[in-house]
Amino acid sequence: MLTQELTRCVNVLVKGQPRIVIWASNVKQPNWINEPMTLHEALLKAHYRKITLSNFFSQCLQSTCSNEELWTLKDFLVPFRPPNYLQAMVSGFGNTKKQDSTIEVQQHTSPVEWFFKGNGTTLKTHLEPIINSQNALSLSEEAEMVIIYWVTPSGEIKRLGYTLGNDVSDHKMTHENKSLLGYSKLRDSCVHTEIILGNPASEIDISVKISRANKKLWWESMKTGCNYLSKSIVDYEEMLFSNPQLCVPDQVHYVFYGATKSSRDSISSLNPLDSIEIRSKHFFFPLINYVMHANKNSVSTKVSVI
Known part of the structure; x- marks a missing residue:
């Protein structure tokens, strides 16, 4: 341990x-x-x-x-990402926010969801650009607690520590068709360069600022951490790692644990050159990323037979 x-x-x-x-x-x-x-x-x-x-x-x-x-430091690395980026897996839980105990109906109609975001190639850290998908309908940030896990060579699951992250999502796609939740999550995943070893915090105070053309477009303070989850961390971990396909030796998991607030209710979409700045008194560095559109010529979507 x-x-x-x-x-x-x-x-x-x-x-x-x-x-x-x-x-x-x-x-x-x-x-x-x-x-x-x-x-x-x-x-x-x-x-x-x-x-x-x-x-x-x-x-x-x-x-x-x-x-x-x-x-003075400028070149940051994603914490614990293995040299083979395909050995890293990024996923998250949705509908994790703890509801008022009197709202039983809402709890039952919003079950916890798990989604896959990609492998280690999708991970971005401080000062790296967020590349939006060519087929995206929108782009929004979700500032969350991220817990990093490692599967040892013998298959044991180790909780390495926790940090902050930005679960970049396409909220319009999900709003138009809820069955496309998983597809809307296949976006870059921003993970703070700074990690705190050990068990996750009960409460983390964070602030999020969206800027456009060097002017503040949206700002909000919020809380995250174990106290704000509808289940215990152990319950979520059992849901995830009870699947042997997710317990591959030497694999590193980056798991997002849900946002309490987002700018998507105030901003229709983030635009190229918008910046997202996530800060917390628990961390020395902020997590700052900028939005960029994908180069249309960078990836071919045409499929051919070998």
């Missing part, structure tokens, strides 16, 4: 090399891990040494990193 200590990690590229910055629960100053590595590589090293990830980091040589130095 992984550590319950509050240890935060960020994976970045510095001069072309992957580096890790950590904030240990008992240390105020962030530290560099001196040895270049990705979080996925650190995870494998800790696993084969049979120690927690936090203990592995404590055994590594470290050097001090200032907050000013952190603000």
Whole structure:
């Protein structure tokens, strides 16, 4: 079982090399891990040494990193994404928001839904563009808690930690035809560069700002976390990992746990060059992404026989 200590990690590229910055629960100053590595590589090293990830980091040589130095970083990596992006799987649960206990009818008419968003090639992190689909009817953000899981070589499920994410969706497509929910979710998935190891938080305060032409178009504060889910995290995990097809050794899962609010009720669609900024006092960095349209010549939809 992984550590319950509050240890935060960020994976970045510095001069072309992957580096890790950590904030240990008992240390105020962030530290560099001196040895270049990705979080996925650190995870494998800790696993084969049979120690927690936090203990592995404590055994590594470290050097001090200032907050000013952190603000100069620009090239971020998706936390724990394996080198083979096809080994990562992105999915989520819908209708997870906890309802008032007196609204029994609404609870029964809105069952929890699971949807697939894609493999690791769809993952984007801080400062990376969101590429909208050519056939999209709209584009909207959903700021959510994301929990990252790893299936060990022996098939055990490990909860690595939690972070924030943007479950980019096509809300107009779902509104026109509810049976197209799964199809409307096949969009880029934004995952915060910063992860907090251990069990997910009960409550996370977040704010979301949509900007267009450098002007604020929409802003809202909201809460997410385990306290705002209709079921326990264990219940959701049992729903997901009771399927052996989702327990492939060395697979990394990024699971979105539902939004409490979204701009889709106020904005018909996000446009190219719009920015989405998600912030939380629980995280040092924001999660900022920009919208771009897909290049019509980048992907061919024509199918031929080999």
